[in-house]
Amino acid sequence: MALKFDYVIRETGRNLRRNLTLTVASVLTVFVSLALLGVALLLQKGVSNATDRWEDGVEFIIFLQPDRSTSQQERIESMLERQVPGAIDRYRFVTQQEAYEEFSNDFFPNTPEITDLVTPEILPPSYRVVPTELDAEQVEVLARSFEDEPGVRRVIRATEEIRKIERATDVVRWIVLVAGIILLATGLLLILNTIRMAMFARRREIEVMKLVGATNWFILVPFMLEGTAQGIMGAAMGSGAVYGANRAFARWLASDNVLNILQSFAVDSGEVWGIALLLMGIGAAVGAVGSAIAAYRWLDV
Amino acid sequence: MALKFDYVIRETGRNLRRNLTLTVASVLTVFVSLALLGVALLLQKGVSNATDRWEDGVEFIIFLQPDRSTSQQERIESMLERQVPGAIDRYRFVTQQEAYEEFSNDFFPNTPEITDLVTPEILPPSYRVVPTELDAEQVEVLARSFEDEPGVRRVIRATEEIRKIERATDVVRWIVLVAGIILLATGLLLILNTIRMAMFARRREIEVMKLVGATNWFILVPFMLEGTAQGIMGAAMGSGAVYGANRAFARWLASDNVLNILQSFAVDSGEVWGIALLLMGIGAAVGAVGSAIAAYRWLDV
Amino acid sequence: MIKLESVTKVYKGEVLALHEASCDIQKGEFVFLVGPSGSGKSTFLRLLNKEEDPDKGQIFVAGKDIGRLSRWRVPYLRRNIGSIFQDFKLLPNKTVAQNVAFALEVIGRPKHVVKTQVPAILELVGLQKKMHNLPHELSGGEQQRVSIARAFVNRPLILLADEPTGNLDPATSVGIMRLLDRINKTGTTVVMATHDRGIVDTMRRRVIELDRGQIVRDQVRGVY
Amino acid sequence: MIKLESVTKVYKGEVLALHEASCDIQKGEFVFLVGPSGSGKSTFLRLLNKEEDPDKGQIFVAGKDIGRLSRWRVPYLRRNIGSIFQDFKLLPNKTVAQNVAFALEVIGRPKHVVKTQVPAILELVGLQKKMHNLPHELSGGEQQRVSIARAFVNRPLILLADEPTGNLDPATSVGIMRLLDRINKTGTTVVMATHDRGIVDTMRRRVIELDRGQIVRDQVRGVY
Ligand SMILES: Nc1ncnc2c1ncn2[C@@H]1O[C@H](COP(=O)(O)OP(=O)(O)OP(=O)(O)O)[C@@H](O)[C@H]1O
Ligand SMILES: Nc1ncnc2c1ncn2[C@@H]1O[C@H](COP(=O)(O)OP(=O)(O)OP(=O)(O)O)[C@@H](O)[C@H]1O
């Protein structure tokens, strides 16, 4: 058994070295395909992080008339209260001062000539309501029920806007995911082919092995190890690239305040490790399965 | 010569068919790599289109005091006029009414509770100035020269914002471009390897050909054609994908008003054809060069 | 040791390579297989090795019906049979020593056995100097001797030799035949296909003659 | 036609395959090359074909110093030389007919010539029935005959044959030798390496004997 182990390691190493260009090509392809797949997964995580945040945020806003009466406001508040925890998850009252701060800090941080024009008094106070259901129609029904209340100036739904952004990111995510999967399939095909070509080039060797009484496993194992090693090497490089990309992206987001809406896209390193592990697993599996399939052809005794 | 042509076509076809899986793998890799490269080029075109438009747009805005005097305004206007066509390309006066329309239509189309608060009277009139030079520092100097003029409320520069967006798209463009180039290199490596493996598997054949007196070209041409055919097939698929992607993107942008800022990213079909042709050229070159390099090894008489 | 019962082998449904061949070879026998080119000698040997399966009839090797052998038992059958192939079948990327050692590694022999056995057998066939050469660096006769060494090295019960002297000069041939004779004397059954009239006539062993797939002669102390 | 002037060939700086060999073979001669395994016969033939280059000395073929031949002229040299290789060197993916036709296509012979020549030569070597078989479907002797047919087919000036009867039974061998003799009578120079004592002794042609790379005998009507 000790001898056999020796033999297997020696053969695998020799084969990897002998087909160096081919090994490099396979590893690179796996690398690129898994890196893309990783980015796709990362993006998916990012989008789900970001939408989580939005979903936690305001789903619709009830603006009140500046000249509402206290009883009108109490009535609205009790209407809201009654539906917690039914249709409404939670709600929050935003005073005129808070609204002003939001307006000048969040919306127009760099354009005082606009915010200068606005004073807390002219901005309406509002209720920010988070419904339990995110289904657009149900939110619509709920929102409409407040529309005709006295003291309510207007109800606006963020739902539609969020849906649009979600759809946009969905599309991007799908594009990246599909590209990643196509590349992964290409990678699988390539590993399979690398191993098959390697076996084709060595088909006489395999034939001779069989004729001097080698068992199938004795022949197969070095080839499978070879494929697995290629898969893992590619996956390791891919994981590294994904990790690096996430770091760079996070740092870039942090240093730049243009796209701070994307801040929530950054994925924490725990999740990145998870993705890296997944990639390694896929790489190893692709390598082993590819070589097994390729080898199978030459092995019907 | 007629016979030779026959022979070459027959051999090439036979080889492509014989190594079907390998051919498919190469073609797919070239396809994916060129598709990515194409997308990178498309994005570059898109970004340059988009920035062209922005660069045509407003570079800085001089907001005037609502209570400016006519002579103050005339002085400002003559200052502007004097620099056309020197530092300033052109400028435009925006009245309060126009500013209001822009405010309510462009900035807050769905939120009347904000626009309701604003009347034309409280919005300041402004000059929108397009400098000839886009260099940030020169624009800054120019902008500052208006800052202390009487009658000027505030000068804001769009420059910095545009630079930021440009930088953001630059980063995206670079990522896609680098991914495309890595994949293209992988593709080249793979074509090279496919051909090399094909020749390795047929090295005895080549040896025999040489021994019965075949010239190098007689041996080489079918292999080179094989590589070129693979490259072109991959490139054709890649071009198709790029064309399709652009169409789908353009249609999606048109149907959706979320990301209408991206409208200008759509690339017209003439440019897409240019890219497709470029891709075909690259594919053919990669195939021919790859097989020539691979073949060279086996041909030192 | 080896028994064929009306064995027929047809290639591609039309080439009758072996037709109703029956014979019985005892343990320790030395048998020459002769006949014109294409008469089925190599086919006969390939069937014993289970490289090919017969279309009709039964083949017994060491008492076992090899037609009934399950797939995974085939390697173990082959470990009892040493084969010298007409086209040598050496591994092109391994040196002479590695080629011979391989036959021992495959069946799990410990390292020290490999280390002593390989040089010994190479000396026997006169190739100790070419130990570290690759097959393509050898002359035709040298390659043939490597293939003989590989077939011998694990002392098989049966030795199948397909024209082991086809590429050898008369002097070397005599040496190889002495070696085969010695191996045979230790109890190994030897079946050898050959065209070499001189060898057959000198050795005077059992001769089976094939002609167009049929056994036309089976003589105990025969000539070519 | 062929002239060697003190030609030496050393493999890997240590194996002296040919040592100061000189000889002169006239147009139309028939020469046997004999000697023990590893004595340099195949090397001798490979040098004439420019498969290998000598380390010392000059070789003239058809009056030209082939050491001075530019790389791109080599194919044209080889078109004048038919070679029968010790290991056949058939193309494994082409049928027997395609293998033979290939030698004609390579030198640009028109289609109708290929179509008539190939079946004719295959009949000559007795393989008309195996025309559409692949090499691995042939017996050893049949493969050897395909390689002979391929070497003949374009009527070369010189024919180099490396053990063309190594895998053939005596009867077929005689047939092949008759064929070689006939070819030789049409003016083709034939150089043939062989181990077959019977053939050499029957034909009584010029014999060059090699031993450890040296020409030890050059006899006009020699025996083995
Ligand atoms: N795989 C195959 N497919 C089709 N025909 C085959 C195959 N293998 C052998 N044959 C045919 O079967 C017949 C017997 O072949 P075999 O190799 O047994 O002959 P042989 O006696 O060994 O001849 P030789 O002395 O020339 O080696 C031949 O006519 C050969 O062409
Ligand atoms: N490529 C090579 N590298 C190293 N040594 C070689 C090479 N080719 C041949 N030799 C050695 O050169 C010597 C002569 O070889 P050659 O093939 O000419 O012999 P031969 O006379 O044809 O023998 P045989 O009758 O066995 O075919 C042999 O000892 C052989 O091992």
Ligand SMILES: [Mg+2]
């Ligand atoms: Mg045979």
Ligand SMILES: [Mg+2]
């Ligand atoms: Mg030789």
